[in-house]
Amino acid sequence: MKEETARSLLSDVKSDSFFKVHMERTSGISMSCGDALTIISDDSFHHHVTEHKNDFSIWVKNVVKDQELAKSIEHIKDRQKMRDIVSVRIEELESQAIGETFSSDTKDRA
Numbered sequence: 001m002k003e004e005t006a007r008s009l010l011s012d013v014k015s016d017s018f019f020k021v022h023m024e025r026t027s028g029i030s031m032s033c034g035d036a037l038t039i040i041s042d043d044s045f046h047h048h049v050t051e052h053k054n055d056f057s058i059w060v061k062n063v064v065k066d067q068e069l070a071k072s073i074e075h076i077k078d079r080q081k082m083r084d085i086v087s088v089r090i091e092e093l094e095s096q097a098i099g100e101t102f103s104s105d106t107k108d109r110a
Contacts, residue, residue, distance in 0.1 A: 037056070037083040037086065049077055054076070069089045
């Protein structure tokens with residue numbers, strides 16, 4: 001993955017595209033999907049993630065545009081497991097985004 005893509009996937013979503021948490025406040029990626037998964041109640045999580053749907057996966061796919069993460073969490077029904085997968089993905093993207101910054105700085109100095 002290119003570093004620009006990693007940065008794009010890590011960027012905040014527009015306020016009109018925030019994930020609307022059932023019966024609670026809204027969340028954009030600025031709160032991070034992992035944080036939202038920690039903060040919401042069990043009732044809200046189970047409203048959004050059922051045997052037949054996964055609103056988090058759909059939102060990540062359609063709004064954040066991270067197809068890889070969306071597919072990784074698509075069939076996950078456990079909140080902690082989903083949060084762990086999201087956290088690992090964010091770390092991967094941050095590492096890739098930093099990689100470009102480091103390589104650009106090195107080239108500038110040469």
